Amino acid sequence: MTSSPRTRFAGALFGxxxxxxxxxxxxxxxxxxxxxxxxxxxxxxxADPPGWDPTVSTSQxxxxxxxxxxxxxxxxxxxxxxxxxxxxxxxxxxxxxxxWTFHLRQGVKFHDGSDFDSADVxxxxxxxxxxxxxxxxxxYYSAISEIAAPDAxxxxxxxxxxxxxxxxxxxxxxxIIYPPEKAETQRSxxxxxxxxxxxxxxxxxxVVLERNPDYYREGVPYLDKAVFKIxxxxxxxxxxxxxxxIDMIGVALSPEQYLQLADNPELKGTxxxxxxxxxxxxxxxxxxxxxxxxxxxINLAIDKDTIVQGAFxxxxxxxGSHMSPSEPYYIDLSNTYPYDPVRAKELLAEAGYADGxxxxxxxxxxxxxxxxxxxxxxxxxxxxxxxxxxxVVEWGTWIQRIFLGGDYDMTIIGHSEPRDINVxxxxxxxxxxxxxxxxxxxxxxxxxxxxxxxxxxYREIAMxxxxxxxxxxxxxxxxxxxxxxxxYGFWQDQPTPAIDVTEVFxxx
Amino acid sequence: MLAFTVxxxxxxxxxxxxxxxxxxxxxxxxxxxxxxxxLGLNASPQARDALRAKLGLDVPAPQRYVTWLAKxxxxxxxxxxxxxxxxxKLIAARLQVSVPLSIGAALVATLLAIPLGIFAAMRRGTLxxxxxxxxxxxxxxxxxxxxxxxxxxxxxxxxxxxxxGGFTPxxxxxxxxxxxxxxxxxxLGLGQAAVMTRMTRAAMLDVLDQxxxxxxxxxxxxxGKLVLKHALRNAMVTIVTILGLxxxxxxxxxxxxxxxxxxxxxxxxxxxxxxxxxxxxxQGEILVYAATIVALGFLxxxxxxxxxxxxxxx
Numbered sequence: 001m002t003s004s005p006r007t008r009f010a011g012a013l014f015g016x017x018x019x020x021x022x023x024x025x026x027x028x029x030x031x032x033x034x035x036x037x038x039x040x041x042x043x044x045x046x047a048d049p050p051g052w053d054p055t056v057s058t059s060q061x062x063x064x065x066x067x068x069x070x071x072x073x074x075x076x077x078x079x080x081x082x083x084x085x086x087x088x089x090x091x092x093x094x095x096x097x098x099x100w101t102f103h104l105r106q107g108v109k110f111h112d113g114s115d116f117d118s119a120d121v122x123x124x125x126x127x128x129x130x131x132x133x134x135x136x137x138x139x140y141y142s143a144i145s146e147i148a149a150p151d152a153x154x155x156x157x158x159x160x161x162x163x164x165x166x167x168x169x170x171x172x173x174x175x176i177i178y179p180p181e182k183a184e185t186q187r188s189x190x191x192x193x194x195x196x197x198x199x200x201x202x203x204x205x206x207v208v209l210e211r212n213p214d215y216y217r218e219g220v221p222y223l224d225k226a227v228f229k230i231x232x233x234x235x236x237x238x239x240x241x242x243x244x245x246i247d248m249i250g251v252a253l254s255p256e257q258y259l260q261l262a263d264n265p266e267l268k269g270t271x272x273x274x275x276x277x278x279x280x281x282x283x284x285x286x287x288x289x290x291x292x293x294x295x296x297x298i299n300l301a302i303d304k305d306t307i308v309q310g311a312f313x314x315x316x317x318x319x320g321s322h323m324s325p326s327e328p329y330y331i332d333l334s335n336t337y338p339y340d341p342v343r344a345k346e347l348l349a350e351a352g353y354a355d356g357x358x359x360x361x362x363x364x365x366x367x368x369x370x371x372x373x374x375x376x377x378x379x380x381x382x383x384x385x386x387x388x389x390x391x392v393v394e395w396g397t398w399i400q401r402i403f404l405g406g407d408y409d410m411t412i413i414g415h416s417e418p419r420d421i422n423v424x425x426x427x428x429x430x431x432x433x434x435x436x437x438x439x440x441x442x443x444x445x446x447x448x449x450x451x452x453x454x455x456x457x458y459r460e461i462a463m464x465x466x467x468x469x470x471x472x473x474x475x476x477x478x479x480x481x482x483x484x485x486x487x488y489g490f491w492q493d494q495p496t497p498a499i500d501v502t503e504v505f506x507x508x
Numbered sequence: 509m510l511a512f513t514v515x516x517x518x519x520x521x522x523x524x525x526x527x528x529x530x531x532x533x534x535x536x537x538x539x540x541x542x543x544x545x546x547l548g549l550n551a552s553p554q555a556r557d558a559l560r561a562k563l564g565l566d567v568p569a570p571q572r573y574v575t576w577l578a579k580x581x582x583x584x585x586x587x588x589x590x591x592x593x594x595x596x597k598l599i600a601a602r603l604q605v606s607v608p609l610s611i612g613a614a615l616v617a618t619l620l621a622i623p624l625g626i627f628a629a630m631r632r633g634t635l636x637x638x639x640x641x642x643x644x645x646x647x648x649x650x651x652x653x654x655x656x657x658x659x660x661x662x663x664x665x666x667x668x669x670x671x672x673g674g675f676t677p678x679x680x681x682x683x684x685x686x687x688x689x690x691x692x693x694x695x696l697g698l699g700q701a702a703v704m705t706r707m708t709r710a711a712m713l714d715v716l717d718q719x720x721x722x723x724x725x726x727x728x729x730x731x732g733k734l735v736l737k738h739a740l741r742n743a744m745v746t747i748v749t750i751l752g753l754x755x756x757x758x759x760x761x762x763x764x765x766x767x768x769x770x771x772x773x774x775x776x777x778x779x780x781x782x783x784x785x786x787x788x789x790x791q792g793e794i795l796v797y798a799a800t801i802v803a804l805g806f807l808x809x810x811x812x813x814x815x816x817x818x819x820x821x822x
Binding site: 206 | 538591598602
């Protein structure tokens with residue numbers, strides 16, 4: 001959160017800051033004790049996942065339970081979002097960027113007792129890049145032209161063009177590896193290589209994972225058992241935590257509940273980063289948004305600090321482009337168009353809209369934060385003379401007409417896919433932003449020979465779209481966790497949707 | 509009686525079929541496609557089309573309905589789009605929650621309401637009657653989900669004697685199963701008990717005011733016998749009607765209670781089916797709901813003849 005010079009909100013800001021600080025000092029920064037072995041850990045999730053195979057459904061509920069716990073890929077994200085070796089012990093990239101060689105870990109067994117080797121990797125990715133296979137994101141692997149296994153523990157990906165992003169895609173939940181001959185049964189009987197085996201699932205009620213005694217990493221996991229309890233109602237989730245029925249809420253904790261944690265000595269909370277950007281999207285192809293001055297004016301007219309206060313109790317980072325603080329290429333661009341309603345009015349007048357205009361602003365029904373934020377945005381736009389007609393749309397309609405059809409003036413949504421800034425290269429995306437420079441920059445990022453060069457290219461994309469005021473990026477809501485005091489080792493950030501319990505333990 | 513039963517049975521079948529038709533039309537009328545919802549916002553169009561074809565969504569809606577209906581008549585409810593499992597199996601699992609919850613709540617309601625209602629009617633004119641009436645008024649006004657939240661805060665968070673939510677199947681641990689149902693059953697049953705108390709009291713008063721009661725009293729029939737044999741028997745038709753309605757209310761009301769107590773019941777499944785546009789699953793659910801409600805009405809009708817010999821069907 002950036003501090004605001006405006007006195008109107010200074011009091012509220014100060015209060016929220018003080019509270020946040022008190023919470024942080026009181027809990028999150030406490031020194032972790034030595035890990036304790038054994039025990040059962042119970043964590044709440046919000047809905048039952050549609051099966052367990054993250055390669056055939058994009059439901060985030062699946063990786064939240066399975067990623068790094070049951071399933072692993074060649075590489076994976078760690079708690080900071082860094083890409084670390086998993087089933088591949090190491091990998092090298094050729095000079096020309098066209099050959100990725102993965103050296104596999106030896107002696108790894110799948111949970112069904114079968115051996116993991118290069119044939120499994122080859123079959124997994126042959127299936128993944130096959131558009132007919134039912135894999136939900138074959139395009140992640142489109143740069144691969146050939147997959148070969150020179151021996152049982154080496155896999156070579158030959159690329160048609162350099163693709164820096166491939167490594168990132170290989171760390172995603174979509175790239176996990178299971179015995180390829182059991183692809184069809186993963187939905188109900190998951191078999192991975194991770195620190196936990198899938199033990200049981202009680203329909204709509206709970207998922208139980210059991211410690212994998214043969215896990216290749218020494219010393220982990222600590223827990224004997226991890227139970228993911230499905231509790232749909234937020235109040236019930238919180239009551240279950242207070243009652244001690246569960247040990248942690250690792251998804252969808254509301255800011256109100258987070259602030260309540262300070263009153264309860266048995267509980268603690270952490271505030272970390274997540275991949276969501278709350279975005280006021282504008283139809284760049286439609287008047288008056290096709291005039292950059294109008295888009296700039298709208299950006300200038302919105303006081304993002306106030307929105308973070310109003311919609312999220314001050315918990316959240318004001319952003320200025322399509323990236324959250326969890327991205328490795330994140331830079332603070334929130335001052336590109338700082339709040340300046342006077343300048344906004346001038347720009348509107350320059351664009352020929354001195355008397356304002358009328359726009360239709362549609363809020364997605366299922367998303368409370370977006371609706372709350374949208375109402376405040378509408379009020380701020382009215383103050384600079386824009387007549388905003390607000391309406392709420394049902395989710396199915398939102399997807400079909402606005403998102404897929406691109407038929408709208410202005411809407412608001414949280415984009416939570418990690419590294420999704422690439423959508424700005426697609427003029428067909430619902431923003432209707434057409435700038436070939438973004439495609440060129442993406443190509444540069446893909447062809448980069450170092451991660452520094454890749455990061456630089458991504459930053460440039462972020463800066464170009466920020467300058468162009470394509471949308472208004474309001475803020476990135478934090479990843480909030482509530483846990484009982486004796487729980488340690490959980491992820492405090494959410495670089496990818498995952499409740500990784502590998503290093504979780506409970507004292508006493 | 510047989511003709512009546514057969515006629516009622518066919519009416520019931522037609523009601524259930526109409527319900528399925530209405531629900532199907534509703535779900536295709538609202539925008540949103542299961543494939544889009546499963547794949548999320550960033551899926552490629554090819555993946556979306558492939559999934560649509562795989563799920564059989566590429567055929568026109570009326571044809572889909574006819575195929576579904578043809579199978580349903582033969583007892584095959586099809587496969588859920590979201591869970592990719594047989595609908596019958598999913599529903600059977602959820603009924604293990606919803607049936608004990610509904611029956612438990614109806615039992616709580618009946619066991620509380622009938623004695624209380626009779627008692628209040630007998631004590632008309634004393635302080636107890638307005639006390640019971642007022643309490644039942646309050647009970648009827650309090651929404652069950654709110655009562656549920658209060659129960660959770662008191663019994664689970666404060667006293668820690670019962671779980672705040674969740675469900676343990678009977679075969680896993682009967683004691684835990686029982687504990688997981690206590691609060692939801694009470695939350696759902698007490699509201700119904702309040703409504704039923706008032707109705708029982710009214711029905712009893714109605715009967716107690718009638719001439720034959722006065723005659724019986726004059727003949728020297730004792731109060732206990734008078735109430736149980738004469739008055740209650742006559743009030744039973746009304747009470748059974750209420751009981752039938754109440755079971756329906758409880759079955760429907762469990763949708764909300766399941767949310768509050770994180771119970772994997774029919775209601776939670778129906779909400780999920782709507783959210784994901786999972787029409788085979790939703791159709792299966794509606795079939796069970798409609799059939800249950802129609803069957804309850806049918807049973808109530810049948811019981812009239814048994815309870816009151818004056819009511820006969822053709």
